[in-house]
Amino acid sequence: MVHKNTRPTVADIRLMKARGQKISMLYVTTLEEAAAADAAGIHMLSIEGRFFSPAMREAAGHCFVQVGLPFGSSGTVEGSRLVTAEDYLRAAFHFAAMGGDCFYCAASYDIQKVLCDNRVPIVAHVGLVPTHITWTGFRAVGKTASEALMIWRQVKQLESVGCFGAELEVVPDRVGEFISRNTSMIMLGMGAGPGADAQYLFAEDVLGHTEGHKPRHAKTYRNFAAEYARLQQERIAAFKEFVTDVDAGAYPAPHHNVAMQESEYVAFVEQVKL
Structure with missing residues (x-):
């Protein structure tokens, strides 16, 4: 098992941004995918809480792991659902004990602030946010000056509450680059152009077995579906x-x-x- 002190830390990921080093990131759901990502040298993994376990942490090896805590989902802690700040704190501490390195949270600013005030590294979400899709529809966000400004203000608000980073999903490449250059947060780009701090894809897209809609930014390297x-x-x-x-x-x-x-x-x- 990889000792926690040999894995990258929040400070290491921030240093990568400061150096201009590109960060690779994958969303994985299985032990095999996590182990393959570690063997391939992927820097960061995104793993939802429902898939995260001590075995998954071990399979992820040296990868820095973001544990997903989707709003309203089961936190797997005493069967509770993630609604209040206390729910999120309980879930974050639970998964931190398993080896989670940071935590995805797209809840309200006040909940995010409680987590950050408790020194929990939080990754938020701006741009196209699937859990908030009713407000935008499934489309690129930020193609107008007013929408780009809205994203920018959200980023600055997240920065002010202490978030470590944010997923930056399906925004114009110029907006993605501008925001990444002008925030201290780590911007995890998914369809946000080459100027984002990290390039983030789903393993199922990389491996070619996506069911349903395949996003524009996805790139397939193997045909696992066949x-x-x-x-x-x-x-x-x-x-x-x-x-x-x-x-x-x-x-x-x-x-x-x-x-x-x-x-x-x-x-x-x-x-x-x-």
Whole structure:
């Protein structure tokens, strides 16, 4: 297991920004994806609380892990839902004990401030925010001066409450670069252009097995969908062969069975006395 002191810290991530070093980031959901990200040298991972566990932390290795705490979701702590600042604090401390390095929170500024005041590294969200989608629709945000100014003011407000960073999703590249250069926060760009501090993608997009809409900013490097489809056909074929073997009496074969001495079997039958 990777010792916590060998992993990047908030201070290290901030130093990367100060040096102008690009940060790679993936959203992952499985142990295999987390382990592959670590082996590949990915800097940051985003893992929702429902997927995060000590095993996931170990698989993530040297990666800096952002644990997602979506508003209203189950915090997995005593079955509570994340609504109040206390709920968020309880969940953050719970996941911090497992090795979470920072925490995603798109709740209100007052809740974010409570977390920050308790020295919890918080990543907020601006631009296209899926949990707030009713206010914008699924579209790029910030293409007009007024919308870009709205995002800028949100960033400065998040900065003032003490947030460590913010996801910057689907905004014009020039806006993404301007904001990243003019805030102390780490701006995790998802469709925000090359000027963002980090480039953030979902593993499912990178691996080519996205279900439903594939965003413009997604880039696919492998076709896992075809491989998964092939594996599913192989599963079906194997299961069919099993059914055929059972129907024909070919399974189980003698080498699958547990042997018993004839004398012991005879003694057993005699004692049963049917």
